[in-house]
Amino acid sequence: MKTMTISKIAKEAGVGVETVRFYERKGLVDQPPKPSSGGFRVYPIETAEQIRFIRQAQELGFSLHEIKELLALRTDPTTDCADVREQAQTKLDEVKRKVAQMKGIQTALEKLIAACPGEGALQVCSIIDAIETPETNRTEQKNKEGEKS
Amino acid sequence: MKTMTISKIAKEAGVGVETVRFYERKGLVDQPPKPSSGGFRVYPIETAEQIRFIRQAQELGFSLHEIKELLALRTDPTTDCADVREQAQTKLDEVKRKVAQMKGIQTALEKLIAACPGEGALQVCSIIDAIETPETNRTEQKNKEGEKS
DNA sequence: CTTGACTCCGTACTACAGTACGGAGTGTAT
DNA sequence: ATACACTCCGTACTGTAGTACGGAGTCAAG
Incomplete structure (x- = not known):
């Protein structure tokens, strides 16, 4: 080398x-x-x-x-190992959160694909609708608005 | 309205x-x-x-x-619905791969934490090894070099 | 009819993650 | 020993996804 x-x-x-x-x-x-x-x-x-x-x-x-x-x-x-350990724990939590989030995405995509007939006009394609009206993943909704219509 | x-x-x-x-x-x-x-x-x-x-x-x-x-x-x-479906499928594959790798990191961190006695010096944290050696993703290796040693 | 909130529009700025460039120095193969 | 490839370093530019700003116009309430 x-x-x-x-x-x-x-x-x-x-x-x-x-x-x-x-x-x-x-x-x-x-x-x-x-x-x-x-x-x-x-x-x-x-x-x-x-x-x-x-x-x-x-x-x-x-x-x-x-x-x-x-x-x-x-x-x-x-x-000291304790410091490292603590940081590792923090990262672990982070990673776990990310994994969970990813899995949510995975599930959402799987559902979309499963619901899709595979061919035919878009009118019946559910993927778009599913993203538009996602009851399935109302995970976070930062609605702090006060209905000021 | x-x-x-x-x-x-x-x-x-x-x-x-x-x-x-x-x-x-x-x-x-x-x-x-x-x-x-x-x-x-x-x-x-x-x-x-x-x-x-x-x-x-x-x-x-x-x-x-x-x-x-x-x-x-x-x-x-x-x-055609299939077009949309295809894009979703591509994303899904991507996400699945990521989840798998992410879990590798999670495991690595868990091991690291478990291996840590709580105090004292830490020899090795093989976080790098955790995703460094996965046979699963030696996908692209642009080695077009001709052993120019 | 004035004040304050909002619109419109362009420009500029931010953060992130690079990629490119250019000139001077250095290494090496022929 | 000279050409050519590569290093070094700073600066500048790219693309992505916004966010902020400032001046002029407009709307709606008091």
Whole structure:
């Protein structure tokens, strides 16, 4: 394995060089120091792993900010376990909430598809209507309005 | 029912006036013409319905662009139900995949918390490993590099 | 008939997540 | 030893989804 330059890492991780730099700027990945001997920065392979993790987590609906926190849990052997544990618990709650939400969406979509005849004119297609009049997922409704008609 | 002005519509739909205008600019809702007699635009109540549809669809994970397409399908009498169904199915697949991965993270966090004795230093948190190694999603790997080691 | 609330419209700004650019420095293959 | 590819770094630009602002016009109540 050759000296891992930023472009090698980027390729390994399936992102562009600029994206790697962007994550560095955002503090999501460490920027290795420039060799005192001069020349280009040398990256540990783990950086590529880490970037893949970031992309995965993003797809799961985590923001870069949240991912940073997630990564902090890992990069924190110095802190007392209790702290890490607490953060992990917070994240866990968050994740559970997200899973629940996702499942709600999944169910909603499944219902829509099941109710759809599969072909025919849109008049009878229930998907649109179902989204329009969703009795099924009246989960949150921020109606703080006072009927000021 | 009073003359529906933009703020009434916005309130009806649970969004801000600026958001209604934004959707108008984006072509997601029609802007009614200014009355020839002068004065303010009068909105049909359906506009509020439509905006609620937009927000619902957003919660289902559709982007405004996708929603615009959905809306176009709806107003196109030649649309076959299957078209709509297909889009929903695509989203469903996406959501299902995400739920599965999310659960991976959930498990990882649960393990981490369980493994944490409550205090003391923490060696390893394999949150990264939790989604880093899933055989399930080695889907795209744009390795067109020719082993340029 | 004046005041205050609301409309209209354009422009500008925000946050997020990148992507692109350009010039100077550096590494390496031929 | 020179060309070419790549790095480094800052700045600027992109797209998405809004949110805010400010001035001019309009409406409705007192």
